[in-house]
Structure formats: structure tokens, C-alpha cells
Amino acid sequence: MNDSLSQTFQALADPTRRAMLARLSQGDASVGDLAKPFLKDMSLPAVTKHLKVLEKAGLVTKTKEAQWRPCKLNGTPLKDAVDWMEHYRVFWEESFDRLDEYLKSIQPSKKSKGKKHGCKK
Amino acid sequence: MNDSLSQTFQALADPTRRAMLARLSQGDASVGDLAKPFLKDMSLPAVTKHLKVLEKAGLVTKTKEAQWRPCKLNGTPLKDAVDWMEHYRVFWEESFDRLDEYLKSIQPSKKSKGKKHGCKK
DNA sequence: TAGTTAATTAACTATATGGTTAAATATAAA
DNA sequence: TTTATATTTAACCATATAGTTAATTAACTA
Numbered sequence: 001m002n003d004s005l006s007q008t009f010q011a012l013a014d015p016t017r018r019a020m021l022a023r024l025s026q027g028d029a030s031v032g033d034l035a036k037p038f039l040k041d042m043s044l045p046a047v048t049k050h051l052k053v054l055e056k057a058g059l060v061t062k063t064k065e066a067q068w069r070p071c072k073l074n075g076t077p078l079k080d081a082v083d084w085m086e087h088y089r090v091f092w093e094e095s096f097d098r099l100d101e102y103l104k105s106i107q108p109s110k111k112s113k114g115k116k117h118g119c120k121k
Numbered sequence: 122m123n124d125s126l127s128q129t130f131q132a133l134a135d136p137t138r139r140a141m142l143a144r145l146s147q148g149d150a151s152v153g154d155l156a157k158p159f160l161k162d163m164s165l166p167a168v169t170k171h172l173k174v175l176e177k178a179g180l181v182t183k184t185k186e187a188q189w190r191p192c193k194l195n196g197t198p199l200k201d202a203v204d205w206m207e208h209y210r211v212f213w214e215e216s217f218d219r220l221d222e223y224l225k226s227i228q229p230s231k232k233s234k235g236k237k238h239g240c241k242k
Numbered sequence: 243t244a245g246t247t248a249a250t251t252a253a254c255t256a257t258a259t260g261g262t263t264a265a266a267t268a269t270a271a272a
Numbered sequence: 273t274t275t276a277t278a279t280t281t282a283a284c285c286a287t288a289t290a291g292t293t294a295a296t297t298a299a300c301t302a
Contacts, residue, residue: 091196
């Protein structure tokens with residue numbers, strides 16, 4: 001898919017690319033500098049391809065400086081991704097008193113330990 | 122890649138799957154119920170496959186109830202994803218006074234509008 | 243101009259992904 | 273036991289992804 005949220009998540013779904021972003025969060029870097037930690041595992045063209053994915057997702061911008069291509073992290077696509085995920089925060093926080101948990105606690109089906117329904121905290 | 126962060130992001134990198142999570146955030150649903158909005162665009166086995174991706178990422182858990190398979194949203198993998206992204210918050214907030222912006226502002230290169238360096242807020 | 247460094251592109255390969263239709267399985271109901 | 277409903281699995285296909293090596297482009301340097 002080519003919607004921007006999908007592109008962002010897709011770009012983040014690779015540990016090499018996430019490591020590249022981590023590196024860029026410490027400061028701008030040329031393609032070569034960025035590639036250095038990965039050249040034991042893959043070729044330079046492979047790194048170029050990963051960079052292209054990050055660029056298309058808008059997470060990295062590349063400029064020109066002599067024969068180097070300084071890369072810069074752009075976080076704005078991450079904002080949209082986090083905003084989307086925030087809708088689900090309730091599903092990883094205080095899950096113990098979500099409605100469905102409550103409903104389960106009051107209908108004493110098989111295996112129901114904790115029938116008491118006031119068990120907040 | 123099969124690390125869990127990659128699996129989570131990969132699972133989120135598809136609008137159908139995100140829509141399925143959105144549906145599940147409104148309440149548990151059987152596979153058929155979940156599939157209903159998508160059957161104009163794809164077959165039921167396609168939905169099953171998407172569900173499997175969500176399950177492997179730990180975002181959905183399926184149980185048995187007669188011939189139905191009620192699905193439930195599990196947000197915990199989202200927490201790890203958000204935690205990872207939070208490291209980059211500074212790159213989408215107050216980017217105007219990040220160090221590199223500051224450095225740019227004090228060396229009066231070509232096209233330098235805003236040479237003054239005290240321009241917070 | 244020739245050579246060096248930085249990075250990209252081309253061409254190719256293997257595997258993953260997202261979809262299909264048809265068949266199989268599981269449970270309930272008649 | 274047969275039938276109906278819910279869901280999954282199998283087999284297949286097209287395209288995308290992630291990698292490779294070799295060649296090419298771009299800019300600096302001697």
C-alpha cells in the first residue's frame with residue numbers, strides 16, 4: 001500500500017532501517033558513515049536501498065555536499081504513526097479494568113478466578 | 122525479520138489490518154464479523170491471512186466459542202512500538218530550536234533568513 | 243587528464259506478501 | 273445422519289522486498 005501511514009510503518013519494520021534512524025538521531029551522516037556499521041552484514045547498494053525506503057517514507061532527507069550525501073532524520077512521519085497508536089493506549093494501560101474484563105468478572109463462567117468485580121488496582 | 126518490533130510494525134503497515142484493529146477496539150468480534158466490511162474488496166481467506174499476521178505479532182488473540190473464533194485486541198505490542206518511537210519525539214516537536222537548526226542560524230550562508238539565534242518560540 | 247572516493251543504478255536472484263479459488267475441518271442444528 | 277454455518281488450509285499466482293555483483297555517475301585531487 002502507498003498511504004503514508006503504511007509507508008511509515010513499513011519503513012520501520014526492519015531493524016537495519018531502525019538502526020539507521022537511531023544513528024541519524026545522533027546527528028547527520030553521509031551514506032558511507034551511515035553504512036559503516038552494516039557493511040559486515042550487507043553491501044553498500046543494500047544500504048542505499050534501505051535509505052531509499054526511509055526517504056520515500058519521508059523519514060530521511062538527503063542533500064548534496066561535494067561527493068557526499070548528508071542524510072538527516074525527519075521525525076514528522078513518526079508523529080502521525082504515534083498519533084494513530086495513541087488511540088490504542090487504553091489497550092496496553094490499565095487493561096485490568098477495561099469493560100470487557102469487567103463483564104467477564106461478573107459472569108461466573110468456567111475457570112473464573114476473581115469473581116469479585118471491584119478489583120481495581 | 123522476525124524480531125518482535127519488526128513484526129509489530131510490519132503488521133501495522135497495512136490499512137486493512139489497521140482497520141481490523143480499529144474494529145476490535147470497539148469490541149471483540151468473530152472472524153466473520155471482522156471480515157464483513159472487507160468482503161467487497163477481498164475474500165474471506167484473505168481476511169484470515171491478515172488476522173494471522175496480527176496474531177503472530179501478538180496484536181490479536183483468538184479463542185473458541187462454538188463454531189466461532191472470537192478475536193480480541195491485545196495492545197501490549199503497541200506499547201513497545203510507541204516506546205521505541207518516543208525516543209524520536211524531539212524530532213517532530215520543537216524542531217525549530219534543535220541544535221542543528223541553531224548551528225545553521227548562526228553561520229550566515231546563502232539564503233539565510235532568520236540570522237538571529239535567540240528565536241525560541 | 244587520469245585517478246580516487248562516494249554513491250547510485252542495472253540486472254539478477256530468492257523469498258515474502260497479498261491475493262485468488264477450491265477443498266477441508268469444526269461445530270451446531272434438523 | 274445429513275445439512276448448514278464458520279473458519280481454515282492448500283495450491284497457486286503476481287508483485288514486492290531484500291539482497292547480490294558489476295557497471296556507472298559525480299565530484300574531488302594529483
